[in-house]
Amino acid sequence: MKLKVTIACSVIGILFILGFTLVNIAGEKNSFATALAPSAQRSHPARGSFSVSDTVYDFGVISMKNGNVNTEFTIQNLTDKEITIKTIVTSCMCTSAYIVGLDETVKGPFGMPGHGGAVPPANEIVKVGESRVIKVVYDPNAHGPAGLGSIDRFVTLTNSDGQELTLEIKAIVKP
Incomplete structure (x- = not known):
């Protein structure tokens, strides 16, 4: 039983880290477009x-x-x-x-x-x-x-x- 809990916690931890990493990567890609946007927002x-x-x-x-x-x-x-x-x-x-x-x-x-x-x-x-x-x-x-x-x-x-x-x-x- 203890092994199952340890495995479940490990899987959840890995998924959390993976999700966090993917969100940050997507954010970095979007930040490039966002960095360009302010110059385009002015007349x-x-x-x-x-x-x-x-x-x-x-x-x-x-x-x-x-x-x-x-x-x-x-x-x-x-x-x-x-x-x-x-x-x-x-x-x-x-x-x-x-x-x-x-x-x-x-x-x-x-x-x-x-x-x-x-x-x-x-x-x-x-x-x-x-x-x-x-x-x-x-x-x-x-x-x-x-x-x-x-x-x-x-x-x-x-x-x-x-x-x-x-x-x-x-x-x-x-x-």
């Missing part, structure tokens, strides 16, 4: 060669039953040379992004690398003084019931000089 008049007034959009409470939600960010070239947006990638497969040109043509979808094939290059030239709309679409049903609660997703644009601009969307997902 940036200029970030590298891109200019954008707001880098964060909060949808508030959204419902899975109502389907996709979207928002638009306007980026502008306030430099003295044209800029090429080389790539646009998202942080999750539930999020996609599109470039809306001056003539209303749409390029995309751009998504998460490695999910659903290769992400196409953006190769969008933005001349001096021009702007582009980056349309971001979030699918609250992409993760099923596991997708309920608070979400934080990112869209990263990279120009031909390697400079990045990160846009962020937030929401609280309800059934």
Whole structure:
């Protein structure tokens, strides 16, 4: 009987330590995204060669039953040379992004690398003084019931000089 109690206590102790370790590892991974988030939460008049007034959009409470939600960010070239947006990638497969040109043509979808094939290059030239709309679409049903609660997703644009601009969307997902 004493042996069974010792074994049971040992198993519970090991499970506790394992659980604690996994929570800390997950926390460290999330802390990287969290460390990036504060810089994205402020309004940036200029970030590298891109200019954008707001880098964060909060949808508030959204419902899975109502389907996709979207928002638009306007980026502008306030430099003295044209800029090429080389790539646009998202942080999750539930999020996609599109470039809306001056003539209303749409390029995309751009998504998460490695999910659903290769992400196409953006190769969008933005001349001096021009702007582009980056349309971001979030699918609250992409993760099923596991997708309920608070979400934080990112869209990263990279120009031909390697400079990045990160846009962020937030929401609280309800059934």
